[in-house]
Amino acid sequence: MVFLQLFWTFLKIGLFTFGGGYAMIALIQSEVTVNHHWLTPQEFTDILAVSQMTPGPVGINTATYTGYTAVLNAGYEPWQAVAGALLASGAVILLPVVLMLVAVIFLQRNKGNKDIDNIFSLLRKVVVGLIAAAALQLLTADSFGMPSLSLQFILSIAVFVAVFFFSLRRTSPILLILASGVVGIIVYSLFPL
Amino acid sequence: MVKYCELFYSFFKIGTFTIGGGYAMIPLMEQEIVDRRGWLSREEFLNQLALSQSMPGVLAVNMATGLGYRLRGLRGAFSAIAGNIVMPVLFIITLAMLFRHFRDNPYVERFFMGVRPAVVALIAAPVFRLAQSAKVTWATCWIPILAALLIWLFDVSPILVILAAVVLGFVYGRMKKQ
Numbered sequence: 331m332v333f334l335q336l337f338w339t340f341l342k343i344g345l346f347t348f349g350g351g352y353a354m355i356a357l358i359q360s361e362v363t364v365n366h367h368w369l370t371p372q373e374f375t376d377i378l379a380v381s382q383m384t385p386g387p388v389g390i391n392t393a394t395y396t397g398y399t400a401v402l403n404a405g406y407e408p409w410q411a412v413a414g415a416l417l418a419s420g421a422v423i424l425l426p427v428v429l430m431l432v433a434v435i436f437l438q439r440n441k442g443n444k445d446i447d448n449i450f451s452l453l454r455k456v457v458v459g460l461i462a463a464a465a466l467q468l469l470t471a472d473s474f475g476m477p478s479l480s481l482q483f484i485l486s487i488a489v490f491v492a493v494f495f496f497s498l499r500r501t502s503p504i505l506l507i508l509a510s511g512v513v514g515i516i517v518y519s520l521f522p523l
Numbered sequence: 524m525v526k527y528c529e530l531f532y533s534f535f536k537i538g539t540f541t542i543g544g545g546y547a548m549i550p551l552m553e554q555e556i557v558d559r560r561g562w563l564s565r566e567e568f569l570n571q572l573a574l575s576q577s578m579p580g581v582l583a584v585n586m587a588t589g590l591g592y593r594l595r596g597l598r599g600a601f602s603a604i605a606g607n608i609v610m611p612v613l614f615i616i617t618l619a620m621l622f623r624h625f626r627d628n629p630y631v632e633r634f635f636m637g638v639r640p641a642v643v644a645l646i647a648a649p650v651f652r653l654a655q656s657a658k659v660t661w662a663t664c665w666i667p668i669l670a671a672l673l674i675w676l677f678d679v680s681p682i683l684v685i686l687a688a689v690v691l692g693f694v695y696g697r698m699k700k701q
Contacts, residue, residue, distance in 0.1 A: 344580050380618060385539050386611020387548070389581035394615040408620065415616050419608065426580020430588040431600060433574060438593075448696025449689050452666070453573035454566070454657035456688040458650055459670025460576055464546040465647040466675040473639040486640040493641040497648035500558070503551050504540040506645065507638055514637015515630055 368400035534606030
């Protein structure tokens with residue numbers, strides 16, 4: 331029964347992934363393409379590309395897409411595939427949401443506890459490093475093009491510097507994303523790669 | 524008192540306009556919750572961020588859960604989660620139905636080629652702002668730098684780094700007291 335399996339599999343994936351969506355990808359891949367054969371490796375790569383290009387958390391995007399495609403591939407109707415998509419998305423967040431609520435309630439009951447204050451004082455500094463690491467890990471040819479005197483690389487650096495600058499000055503991130511996309515369309519249309 | 528619909532709307536905007544996953548959502552959440560709405564202080568926001576990263580699951584949903592609960596309890600948490608994921612889920616379902624037709628559209632491709640470096644810059648920029656509110660000084664700046672290098676260069680799992688911080692923060696606090 332593909333629905334039950336989807337629910338159980340994404341429940342597991344949600345519970346055992348630390349470090350956000352990108353850490354989830356490896357786990358989802360082995361469950362979905364190797365253990366259950368819901369998707370071919372090719373389809374999975376497609377999903378990743380789509381997830382990175384569409385709004386929303388990568389973990390949710392991947393669950394939604396997998397749920398839809400797995401049910402469709404199992405021979406069901408499209409409306410049942412939509413149910414599969416909703417089921418997988420719900421399953422992947424169910425346990426983390428419960429755990430987070432328990433944690434927040436616990437912390438609010440123990441406000442002012444010196445040990446907890448000390449732990450968070452250090453954690454806040456470490457988290458800054460975690461975000462820096464996330465940015466560093468995205469400095470790839472995938473995002474910027476190959477480091478060379480190519481148009482894509484130079485434009486990407488320019489976009490990076492401009493967005494970094496405006497972001498420090500509190501320009502809306504939404505505006506910056508849309509502007510970068512429009513610049514991409516104009517420049518790469520005028521000078522096709 | 525924060526209204527449920529305001530919470531829903533704020534997270535709806537954040538979920539709809541973030542491309543590139545949870546970390547790309549952090550600057551939008553910070554701007555919306557701390558700067559624009561003034562619902563939480565930057566320090567409370569950072570506490571929630573630290574907690575969200577220490578727990579399993581999707582980072583953005585963990586943030587929505589924790590922030591929503593802090594602002595309006597259980598229903599607040601569910602308003603924030605719903606707002607955060609409704610558009611992405613609808614978007615992906617629509618896309619899954621249509622994907623094969625416009626995967627290779629050159630304009631879509633060019634749009635995203637422009638957006639990808641912007642996403643990296645959006646993640647990098649708040650590092651300095653957050654460092655300030657985490658009270659990182661010249662004396663303590665080695666802490667985030669070490670954490671970033673361990674993860675980036677040495678492939679240390681972020682979970683391990685967080686666990687180490689929990690233990691060290693606890694021990695350091697106890698030693699200081701004595």
